[in-house]
Amino acid sequence: MEKFIKNETIVKNSYTVENFSADGFCPEGARRELEEKYRPILEVTQKFDRRSVSYQLSKKEALHSWLKYKEGFSADLVNILLDEMGAVPGDTVMDPFMGSGTTALVCRMRGIDSVGYDIMPISAVSIRAKANVMKYDLSEIKRLIGEFSELQMPEGYSGRTPYITITESAYPEFNERFIQYATDAIASGAYSPEVKDLFTLCMINSLERCSYTSKDGQYLNWDSRSKKVIEANKVRAATGKKPLPAHCCRKDIGNIKEAVLEELTHVFSEIKRIRSAGEPVPQAAIRFRQSSALFELPLLREGELKGVITSPPYCNRYDYTRTYALELVYLGMGEKEIKEMRQSQLSCTVESKPKLEALRKFYTEIGAGKRFEDIYAVIRSDPAFGEILTAMKMRKANGDLNNDGVIRMVEGYFTELAFVYAELYRVCKRGATVAFVNDNVRYGGEVIPVDYLSTDFAERFGFTPVKVYCLKQQKGNSSQQMKKFGRVALRKSIAIWRKD
Ligand SMILES: C[S@@+](CC[C@H](N)C(=O)[O-])C[C@H]1O[C@@H](n2cnc3c(N)ncnc32)[C@H](O)[C@@H]1O
DSSP states (O other), X not given: OHHHHHTHHHHHHTTSOSOSBGGGOSOOHHHHHHHHHHGGGEEEESSSOTTXXXXXXXXXXXTTXXXXXXXXXXXXXXXXXXXXXXXXXXXXXXXXXXXXXXXXXXXXXXXXXXEEEESOHHHHHHHHHHHXXXXXXXXHHHHHHHHHHHOOOOTTOOOOOOOOGGGTTOSOHHHHHHHHHHHHHHHTSSOOHHHHHHHHHHHHHHHGGGSSEEEXXXXXXXXXXXXXXXXXXXXXXXXTOOOXXXXXXXXXXXXXXXXXXXXHHHHHHHHHHHHHTOOOOOOOOEEEEXXXXXXXXXXXXXXXXXXXXXXXXXXXXXXXXXHTHHHHHHTTOOHHHHHHHHHHSOSOSTTOOOOHHHHHHHHHHTTOHHHHHHHHHHHHTOHHHHHHHHHHHHHHHTTOOSOTHHHHHHHHHHHHHHHHHHHHHHHEEEEEEEEEEEEOXXXXXXXXXXXXXXXXXXXXXXXXXXEEEEESSOBOOOHHHHHHHOOOOBOEEEEEEEOO
């Protein structure tokens, strides 16, 4: 650790990008300038590690482990950032991309009010179930566990849990039927809304491991034992094609009844443990709306927030509406709603369509048309952003992008995030601190310094750049890019800005 800190310049060098454009193919001057400009505030740190910016640490934490949400960051990280920003009870902290609700829950435990959004109903279930930790009637949960374990699905039961095209035949026969049977039984049972929510949380936590699918960032991976793959292979065989590569999501596909029971037992023991700790848990307010941050932030009044702690979707093509399709369908979403939700995500997939005109219309309707144009003018005139878009187009023309949707994604991603930064500046109080966790990315041999480009936008909207924490562990590149362009390590960062 000491050695690591002593050689700060050497350390910083290995976290500074030398060549943004592989083989010097595209202009890179504006990105180099940013690299120079923000190098003094780069802090390579061991305060946070890969585990604290991911779900790894939360797995071990009471409460935060309740929803298995791989994209979440840890309570540890939120606690450190809250300390650094000096947030105290009475303050309000925002997370515009709530996910499992880590920021909101940690704030609540410290008596700090929070506000935030997420487009997915999974967030709503997670936040409600966790926020109720001090409210549950323990004997009711015990009764639920007892009655659930006694549930016997009748032989001829013909109900099945709903599906959409991408989740069809995701479960073995028994699980597909039992999910529906148990859901109806608990919904019509004599339980409080809080306990029903807790049951829903335990059910959504169990779906993946009781299915033939596994989450893989961009898509759902399918097990070769699933009907879907078996049928697809029959068609392939008939047309002389090779079968799909054998794939095993997990050795044993879980039994849904056992999995839910395990989840219920786990949360029940956690609730008892948290309660028996005997410390009074401060009860601050959580204001959550299942909605897009892009269309909520412009409605907030100025100067309300003490700080922001968040991690938006990364610019990495990961599609939450595909990887969480089982859970979304379970929560009642159909084909059409999921497609719509896919488009309301921050542009982070190659399928994302531009939202600029919808945003312009919205700002005009709320009487903020000028604000829209002012923000957009800043975005359009940013030299580094312009350079990145030019580089993407040159790479496309050269056949270096494996999907043309990447250009639209990159353009939409930063345009939308820049609107978020501008609005956050407006709704923050003087002295407020904003922390954004994100990863740098690389497409077609072009490095996109997400941390510095974001800091650049933030500064143009009025923030003072304070620090860019960079984790010791950097990120690799896709194997395709490594082969074609060589390796460039990519920073995983936490950008910190202040409204002075
Ligand atoms: C990286 S995750 C946040 C994880 C969170 N920090 C946690 O600890 O669980 C990003 C979240 O942004 C949400 N999201 C995507 N587009 C959004 C939008 N337009 N408005 C609000 N949330 C959005 C996704 O559904 C996802 O839950």
